[in-house]
Amino acid sequence: xxxxxxxxxxxxxxxxxxxxxxxxxxxxxxxxxxxxxxxxxxxxxxxxxxxxxxxxxxxxxxxxxxxxxxxxxxxxxxxxxxxxxxxxxxxxxxxxxxxxxxxxxxxxxxxxxxxxxxxxxxxxxxxxxxxxxxxxxxxxxxxxxxxxxxxxxxxxxxxxxxxxxxxxxxxxx
Numbered sequence: 001x002x003x004x005x006x007x008x009x010x011x012x013x014x015x016x017x018x019x020x021x022x023x024x025x026x027x028x029x030x031x032x033x034x035x036x037x038x039x040x041x042x043x044x045x046x047x048x049x050x051x052x053x054x055x056x057x058x059x060x061x062x063x064x065x066x067x068x069x070x071x072x073x074x075x076x077x078x079x080x081x082x083x084x085x086x087x088x089x090x091x092x093x094x095x096x097x098x099x100x101x102x103x104x105x106x107x108x109x110x111x112x113x114x115x116x117x118x119x120x121x122x123x124x125x126x127x128x129x130x131x132x133x134x135x136x137x138x139x140x141x142x143x144x145x146x147x148x149x150x151x152x153x154x155x156x157x158x159x160x161x162x163x164x165x166x167x168x169x170x171x172x173x
Contacts, residue, residue: 019151037126041118044091049073050084054108057094058116063105074152088112 008014031048038044038051046054056072057064064072066081075081085106088094093112098104108116131137 023148033127037119037122038115040122042115044093044115046087047084049075049080050087053081053084054088054093054112055116055119057088057106058108058112063097063107065103065105069106 004014005017007020008017034048034051035046038046052073053069056069059072066078066085069081070076070078073081085094085096088106089096092109093115094106095109096104096106131141
């Protein structure tokens with residue numbers, strides 16, 4: 001439904017603005033879910049991005065470097081990733097191996113493995129069962145994933161164009 005406002009001057013802009021509000025609401029709900037799920041299995045209080053890093057490091061049960069983590073999370077804020085990694089290391093959930101020359105790799109510790117396994121159990125009990133209980137939801141989730149990936153590509157292109165605009169570069173040059 002079209003509601004005119006500064007980010008929704010026509011029906012096209014209105015549809016995108018409504019999607020953006022939905023993304024923001026889902027992001028906040030997801031963050032609260034991550035915090036609650038992690039709190040159910042450990043006393044370590046992590047932000048959503050720190051929680052995500054922990055699970056990304058555990059992904060495929062192989063160590064990852066900071067560039068792998070940035071790529072998986074579609075992040076460019078290396079300094080913030082490094083800060084989060086230091087917190088995960090201090091909590092005993094992640095270990096750092098290697099050096100600057102040979103490459104630094106991060107992997108979960110035994111404690112990190114237990115925490116992520118317990119997190120997966122809580123996720124199974126509290127989230128996945130609800131998801132599976134609605135047979136139509138899986139198709140909707142797959143369609144939403146595909147749509148969000150397409151929209152992410154558009155945002156990436158638009159961000160580059162906005163950066164170029166800020167730098168005074170015009171299109172076609």
